[in-house]
Amino acid sequence: MKAECPVCDASINLQEGTVVGELLECPECGTELEVISLDPPKLNEAPQEEEDWGQ
Numbered sequence: 001m002k003a004e005c006p007v008c009d010a011s012i013n014l015q016e017g018t019v020v021g022e023l024l025e026c027p028e029c030g031t032e033l034e035v036i037s038l039d040p041p042k043l044n045e046a047p048q049e050e051e052d053w054g055q
Helices: none
Strands: 001-005 010-011 023-025 033-037 041-045
Touching: 001 041
Parallel strands: none
Antiparallel strands: 001 010, 023 033, 033 041
16 A cells, blocks of 8 residues: 655555554655545645643
């Protein structure tokens, strides 16, 4: 199964067993991506985690 990187349009092979919500890295641009759909395969940029400074 293939999906397209929303940042650089690279074609990314999704491994068998990939699940919605899984995080992966684009091999072309290095952007962290989140699987948001498997049918059809669709990726979005993963949300950036904010630092927790104990506030």
